[in-house]
Amino acid sequence: MEYFVQQLVNGLTLGSIYGLIAIGYTMVYGIIGMINFAHGDIFMIGSFIALATFLGLMAIGITALPLVLIIVLIVAMLFTSAWGWTVERLAYRPLRGSFRLAPLITAIGMSIVLQNFVQVTQGARVKPLPPQIQGGVTLMDGFTENGPIVVQLSYMQMIIIGTTLALMIGFSLLISRTSLGRAQRACEQDRRMAALLGVNVDRTISLTFVMGAALAAVAGFMFLLLYGVIDFYIGFLAGVKAFTAAVLGGIGSLPGAMLGGLLIGLIEVMWSGYFTVEYKDVAAFSILAIVLIFMPSGLLGKPEVEKV
Amino acid sequence: MSDAALPTGFAVARVAASLRDAAVAAGLAAVLAFFFLALRTDIATGGLTITTRWFLFGTAVMLVFFGRLLLNLFFFKRGTGAERAVVAGAAVLAAGIWSAIGAAGFGAGLRSMLIGMVAAAIVVAILALVSHWRGGGAQAAGDKALKAAGMPRISILTSWLGKALFAFAVILPFFFAYFFPKQDRQYIDLAILIMTYIMLGWGLNIVVGLAGLLDLGYVAFYAVGAYSFALLAQNFGFGFWLALPLAGILAGCWGLVLGFPVLRLRGDYLAIVTLAFGEIIRVVLLNWYDFTNGPDGISGIPKPTLFGLEFKRGEGGFADFFGIAYDPIQRFIFLYYIIFCLALLTNFVTMRLRKLPVGRAWEALREDEIACRSLGINTTNTKLTAFAIGAMFGGFAGSFFATRQGFISPESFSFLESAIILAIVVLGGLGSQIGVVISSVVMIGGIELLRNIGFLKQVFGPEFEPTQYRMLIFGLAMVLIMVWKPRGLISTREPTAVLKERKRIGADMVAQGEGH
Amino acid sequence: MSATSPATTGVRRWEKDPILTVEHLTMRFGGLVAVGDLSFDVGRGDITALIGPNGAGKTTVFNCVTGFYKPTEGRIVMRHGPGANDALVERVTQSAAQHAEAGGSSVFLLERMPDHLISNKACVARTFQNIRLFGGMTVLENLLVAQHNSLMLASKFTFGGIFGIPSYRRAENQAREKAVYWLEHVDLIDRADDPAADLPYGDQRRLEIARAMCTGPQLLCLDEPAAGLNPRESAELNELLQFIRAEHGTSVLLIEHDMGVVMEISDHVVVLDYGEKISDGSAEEVRNDPKVIAAYLGVDDEAEIDIPEVRADISHGKQPAAGEAGGDSAAGGGQ
Incomplete structure (x- = not known):
């Protein structure tokens, strides 16, 4: 029981990270109907920016942890947004309205570019960051046949889950209340009509990428804090899993992406906890396949009726 | 300059706009590059350290500024000759000064300044040439004329290109052995590599190009072929020629097994599920230690023989049998001809299938699945055949890969491989056989050429390793080619049946598969 | 427009020798009843028209007949070979089979068959509203x-x-x-x-x-074949359909808004409104049916009966209504 609760907490933490990345996939898919393959790598870029900012702040002598965390978060969000905007501007906008495969190929190309750019400029070796936030609250403690077990909710997990919740609420409000959100939803429905009604479609799409990238940056920073190790390749797996989360929740749906992220995180952690760690990725990928085959509209998505 | 007749205010406004634009681009580059070029984190004793590289950062920002400015004046906004000359001069001078600053620490200021200026001048000259060649206002008219005359011309061109490439491919090993006796092994090895990608591209072309099914996990079948051959050889002592068809058939069966559940998915969803399957197979290969030897891979895979003759030194070998001197190159030539024949087989079967009902059904499926169903075509079976046949050729290529390397491990079958093969197919032009050849040669051959660029080392110093930029350049090329030609290099479609006159079909008519 | 009655008027072939029978067909999309308890027959060798205002559920009927939708309820019987073969139909219905054959004629239960077999085995071909x-x-x-x-x-x-x-x-x-x-x-x-x-x-x-x-095919289903055609093309279409029927013995079931086409060539007209049949009979009978006139004039303001040229334009540019799936966005195939 204690073990299960601990895994639950860990799973929710990991799931929050996946959920934040998944929102980027789901928003972009909703608005231009393409899988932004480079999004996982934007997440990776975000974590590198966070790392460099963190080390930079330490180097110039700012060490008050709460201040550092906030500065890192803001800097990472801003700078990663620039990356998200640039990727869209260079690789997707010139191909808007073009053939379906072209933006997919440029997306894969961009993903390769980002990975290798980081590898070339920052080196291929992993970057370990010692844990920065220690301690936590003990939720339960008990005994199992293997000895005592303590269920802990660390401060780090609290920060991750709390930040995710706050951002989710903020973004939901942004989408539902502001004119930007309205423009976004209009573009999702019918881009041409939205343009005719005076919505600046290019700008709306760019802002979608910017928002997705900002959330991915937060996820990147959280990932860095949680695991303490990043390299140029973390974007691929995290990206595929976050995409799985987006699909599982129903692509195009923001709460769906968050829910899907939490589920994928839980499944992965539970699988590692109770079965084999080696096959945890297989579990995530299998769920992706199963969901798409049997429930292509996901948990919270709208079913698609085939038009004849 | 005749442009002097223009009101000066107009020119100033244009230059100012170009300058502003270039400044914005440079600013953006500065924002993007700051954390990656200006700062670098490294592992050191006692944790991570952060170092700064201001010179590199400055170079990148300056490159973007002047690059954008020159592009603006030469292409996008088309400045006058005087404006171009001034900006070009400024760029060359800035390059020189900047090089001198950078090199000052090494005490070689003047030489660096010269090198920087010459390099910048060369770039400007190339820009000017390309701009001139694309020819100002006449361009639109020229494009139209090209379009009108283009179709038959391209047709003749590609048909001759195909023949010429085929002829060259036939004599290729001897060509290199004769003209480049020192490097023949290297070149033939590269030719084998390119030929493998051509074969993989042709195999995937059946699935993506003809049937319009987006497969991002093609490497799975490549892996199944390679592992089937390796395991058959290791456990049952099968030779190459016996294991090759078996491996192909096994890969084809895997195509059926994986294809069956996923083929009702559309477009992007199909792509992502095939990607997932590809990764599942890789992870299983990596972790099923008893069966696949895990990350250590399988070694000692037998080499192919020519009717039982091995390519080895001494008694009973190929050279001994024919009474010629042994040379290790013989084995490479033999391998080259094996993959050449396998690729030809793939091409032959594909061309043949296109003209059979199944091939037409594939293309019809790509055009409109619902119409196919209304005509009584079993779309599931049709998709499955495309998937399985594509997989089978992937399996053949996989066994060839295994026998060529003599060693395989899951590392060789990552998603990146799938992406490269798909990129080859799409960049070449979906459904175009010759397009696959061109893009394989350009992408694979071009990337491998980087290994041989020695002079860059002289410019950038001995630590400079051009090969580490391979994938970066590959990715950039993917993006640029797609933006330049979204339908790929050869994008017209050849009809499979003709009543009176063979007309090629323009790319804008041809669909790219379901879900768009 | 004076409708020239086809030579077969009064034979009412659809009652004696139906090639296709639709019985109690119901199709629901969620809560929406696109087609409710619809029954009609298509006579062998007839040209049968399915008409009705926009959103009446005509295309949904087509999609059910050709297997693109699985009907919520109902039976759709396709018969090869002469006669109604009622005994054989009952036999197939009782069994789990999709079709049965006896004495040179066969019977197909289309609601049980996948779309490609409906074309391949039951010999029903179709065209689409958006080509x-x-x-x-x-x-x-x-x-x-x-x-x-x-x-x-x-x-x-x-x-x-x-x-x-x-x-x-x-x-x-x-x-x-x-x-x-x-x-x-x-x-x-x-x-x-x-x-x-x-x-x-x-x-x-x-x-x-x-x-x-x-x-x-033995039965050809045409979804608005005259939509977007000019009057000369419409006339040519009529000839083509007459030719197909005369030379190949193919029965034709068509959805059409162009009353010129419908009245001129149809042996049998079935009128739908809100997913239900409101009239069924020869062109002459239907044309004078007060319910039909009410449906067209009362529900649809566009005076569908009288001005075919105007209507051709309207129906070409019309939006697909709730029940009739069919995106006009995909109609750009012609451009």
């Missing part, structure tokens, strides 16, 4: 794809074809002859080697009919 041609393939290729199943057999499921066996070559030549035959009859022989997407709209409509005929 669905293989735009990137030539006109000739379009017609060869339509003969897929017979060619597939002849090529011994590809294994023979890949080695070029003579019987396949013969079959391919026959297929080409059949394609040429239809190209001549729809007047597209000069454009055989052009991509289908290059044809003007009216030609695309005719090509789609030719393609459907190449599957060798």
